[in-house]
Amino acid sequence: MADGNPRGGAPGTAGRGDLTVGVVVARTGRLASLGDPLDFALERLGPRLAAAGPAGRRIRVAGRDSRSTAEGARQAVAELIRDEGAVLVLTLAGTEVLPAVADACEAAGTPCVSSTFPWQVYYYGRGGDDGRPFARTFHFCWGLDDIAGTFADLWELAGGPGRTVGCLWNDGPQGSWSRHERHGFAPAARARGHRLVDPPAYAEPAAAFDGHLTAFREAGADIVTSAATARDLGRFRELAARAGLTPRLITCSRWLAYPPTTSGTYGPPAQTGVGTLVYWSPAHPYRSSLDGTTAAELAEAYEQRTGRQCPQPLGLAHALFEVAAHALRTADDPEDPEAVAAALRRTDLETMAGRLDWTSGPVPNVAGVALAGGQWQPGERHGLELAVVTPGRVDGLRPTADLLPATAGALAR
Structure with a gap:
């Protein structure tokens, strides 16, 4: 299990100088099965992220349950920022939950990265305007x-x-x-x-x-x-x-x-x-930017660990943590929300979900995923x-x- 008790994210577990990545994941409620890939990636990558931060800084992860509701998602974001000091929040899945996480982060001024939601629904459904993009919320996915x-x-x-x-x-x-x-x-x-x-x-x-x-x-x-x-x-x-x-x-x-x-x-x-x-399978020619793990190897690790058939969102869940590590490493100041957002805007990274390029997305703050x-x-x-x-x-x-x-x-x- 990753440092910082990622399943509960108890306050006060961060070490001096640590950078906390908060994760909103559905562990209970009707979307619990959709939260499983993100929970798996969180547990698997937590220890790897510890050494993947900028020079002299550790990255820790802290998770909160959305309870599969918009209200639970907003509460999870508030707790991660207030109690854990999250400098970046990650999430995926849920027609009501994902937009609630993104909107709560936008309102709080904390950068957020999300996936598994067609980008038009994410962007225009949240009131996005091509002339005035969101300030701190970012997404990667395919489109309708x-x-x-x-x-x-x-x-x-x-x-x-x-x-x-x-x-x-x-x-x-x-x-x-x-x-x-x-x-x-x-x-x-x-x-x-x-x-x-x-x-x-x-x-x-x-x-x-x-x-x-x-x-x-x-x-x-x-x-x-x-x-x-x-x-x-x-x-x-x-x-x-x-x-x-x-x-x-x-x-x-x-x-x-x-x-x-x-x-x-x-x-x-x-x-x-x-x-x-x-959008992702063991046959995809993708590999992790963190440790070189291939899509086939990740799928096998999931099935060996859980005994269940590997779901497609696993690759995107893994990529969320890759993007987080990259943004914190390349930000001018990983504790400054605008510096982290600026790092995300210039991210062009080969990941477990393929190439994620926010410099040339279909709309601002969105990177495409090939199908x-x-x-x-x-x-x-x-x-x-x-x-x-x-x-x-x-x-x-x-x-x-x-x-x-x-x-x-x-x-x-």
Whole structure:
């Protein structure tokens, strides 16, 4: 365990001259499973960070539980700054939690770095303005347009150009941002020549999808795309199979980028045969800037330690700590918030999540993350494994499998 009791971050544990990096992580509540990769990276990298600071300074880490709520996230930030003296805060995941952490840090004037949240939602959803960027909050992630491009690659691989695509979008932020006419998924998908069929949004958790099934059938949609939870996608697939609707391919982001779960009454994991985005995997040609660990080695370490299938956010969680160490090493004064923010603005670093370049991001204070296209297929080590089927924009990544078609049997079994 890292110095400074990172799971609790008790006050008074910092040594003289230490620089504290605060970590807001979901350990309890509905997002607890999403907090696991960040907790793993925190524990693994804490000792390494101690020696990775600027000359004569140690870096310690201190964690606080967000409790999977915006209120808990704001309290965690307050405690990390007040009780731990955090000079930089890290976090990832959570539609409500991540923006709450970033906003609390911005208000407090403490630099924050976050990830795993499409950058348009992070930036514009928080009221960002290209002419007046945030002062102290930074982010790295792919965009909704990147997801659309990756999914379009998969749709065209499954059935050629100009597909009719049924949209299974909820009435929450995921659906609203997916269909946003300026910054969303929809305009980027249409720009690739695909027709989107978008019935009225459904409320989570969903019980029925009669309107969607009717609209998809009447429009001849042979592809379905979504940002549903595993439970709701499983329910949709069950009802679609009963209705005789068998799309060539289903693509889904959000929870479907995580290892499989069985949800609702739909028998197999909802991920079965689903195409999704791949932002990190053991096959990625990435390595740590801290110690040279490769993506494959990190994935193996996680599985050996936890006994669980490696999740994609692990690579981004690891990269958060790399960025923190780099910023504190290169800041003119690592205790001055503006100096740390300035160091983040000029960061261009090869990490476990690939190249993170804040000097040329899509908007100020944002660095992009490259995406590939994947599909959940039967695996040798796990029941389902995420295969890379299109390299997308990831330099040096090779596909690990061919795209498998969705079949009536796969949907119904």
